[in-house]
Amino acid sequence: MQYMRIVGRLPDRHGDELTARTRLRDAALECFAVDGFGVSVRVIAERAHVSPGLIRHHFGSKDALRGECDEHALSTLRRLKESALSAPAGTFLAQLAQVRDYSAYVLYILRSVRDGGPAGRAFLEHMIADAETYTDSAVDAGIVRPSRDSRARVRYLVMEGIGGLIVALGQHPKITMDNIGEVMTQIVAEVALPRLELFTEGLLTDRRMLDEYLLYIGDPPATA
Amino acid sequence: MQYMRIVGRLPDRHGDELTARTRLRDAALECFAVDGFGVSVRVIAERAHVSPGLIRHHFGSKDALRGECDEHALSTLRRLKESALSAPAGTFLAQLAQVRDYSAYVLYILRSVRDGGPAGRAFLEHMIADAETYTDSAVDAGIVRPSRDSRARVRYLVMEGIGGLIVALGQHPKITMDNIGEVMTQIVAEVALPRLELFTEGLLTDRRMLDEYLLYIGDPPATA
DNA sequence: TTGCATACTACACGTACGTATAGTCGTTGG
DNA sequence: CCAACGACTATACGTACGTGTAGTATGCAA
Known part of the structure; x- marks a missing residue:
């Protein structure tokens, strides 16, 4: 599969919701939720429209990615229950x-x-x-x-x-x-x-x- | 891994509980139960002390083996509930x-x-x-x-x-x-x-x- | 005794996976 | 202007999986 590099974007938009890293984490969370934790990193990357290698670049490993999903889901749950x-x-x-x-x-x-x-x-x-x-x-x-x-x-x-x-x-x-x-x-x-x-x-x-x-x-x- | 062929046994002891086929099914049931359905046929075969290829010979595929486990478990459950x-x-x-x-x-x-x-x-x-x-x-x-x-x-x-x-x-x-x-x-x-x-x-x-x-x-x- | 079906093993094949590596592109700091 | 860095891709590596294939040993019928 071929990936289109998205050009002209700032590499680090911290206030933005569209960094590839966040997209990757959200895609992983959805894939894990629907398909289970056995889903492959290639599927996750595809859903985020990036190459599989980027997962390793940003998170180091699939397990670490899942860890970030855990944290994110838990903090979201906490935030929702507070409000x-x-x-x-x-x-x-x-x-x-x-x-x-x-x-x-x-x-x-x-x-x-x-x-x-x-x-x-x-x-x-x-x-x-x-x-x-x-x-x-x-x-x-x-x-x-x-x-x-x-x-x-x-x-x-x-x-x-x-x-x-x-x-x-x-x-x-x-x-x-x-x-x-x-x-x-x-x-x-x-x-x-x-x-x-x-x-x-x-x-x-x-x-x-x-x-x-x-x-x-x-x-x-x-x-x- | 090397498997010892057990010689001198009758190939088809229908009344017996020790045919390799039954041993394989029981081993599969235990492996599925403890390790989940993702467990490999090699692990199952090892537990039954036979080669992995024998699963294909007797059951055709891993899915079919699981199907036999389903049937066996259900019929056992039925029998127990009757008595x-x-x-x-x-x-x-x-x-x-x-x-x-x-x-x-x-x-x-x-x-x-x-x-x-x-x-x-x-x-x-x-x-x-x-x-x-x-x-x-x-x-x-x-x-x-x-x-x-x-x-x-x-x-x-x-x-x-x-x-x-x-x-x-x-x-x-x-x-x-x-x-x-x-x-x-x-x-x-x-x-x-x-x-x-x-x-x-x-x-x-x-x-x-x-x-x-x-x-x-x-x-x-x-x-x- | 021969021939055949069956039980069984050894090994190879193709695939999918997680991960590692090398390299490209674009931005940024000096 | 350029060196360094971060984001990102392409591709290769090693492994484990389910499965296919070939071959061997054994019991049985003719």
């Missing part, structure tokens, strides 16, 4: 996917969590910490019931919510940045009723199993 | 992982669901259908509350349960067939209290959100 009012993690990602500008980040984060490893853990911990403050204030406001172990509960809720999202997305034949919004909407719609039912009325008709378990483990860790 | 009393899908897999003979199958199934695609869908649908009969009888027995949409509920519960398991497993550094049992035990222990709490008491303090949603979608589909 927006908090919402439960899964719901938040689903909402975020509606905003076309952020589809790639949502997919990238879900991909990272799906594949496990340090990056996925970082995203998860961030979402859990975030949901924790949200849940705490909801408990204070009397909307959500207090838990015997609120940290364990929020971990459980986030991990199952994100996990369910990942599994549901994996069942859709071809997720792209164009259809991720509607697919997410559909998934959220499908779980809305069961989730609200479960959150409002529970699942079991009596307390026997819970009480037996509480007896079995001894006194629960406060916050009764 | 055992049913239990909710996630819990069932966690229990099954304790039995060392079946660790590979559990990992393989979770891996398939994680990676999406037809095989993962097949496993999922099987577990959902199974959980459905279990839930129905639990409702009849008065243990579980009826739902406004019991099919949607069981899909929701299975997909979130399996998804949560996948995400939790992904956070553990190195899952092998040796430690999968204890890791599963730990995960199940961590979610036990939050899950029982949620299933028994729900999460929300009042019915407002649910009632608003029911009003919003119009009459719920029977089974009120």
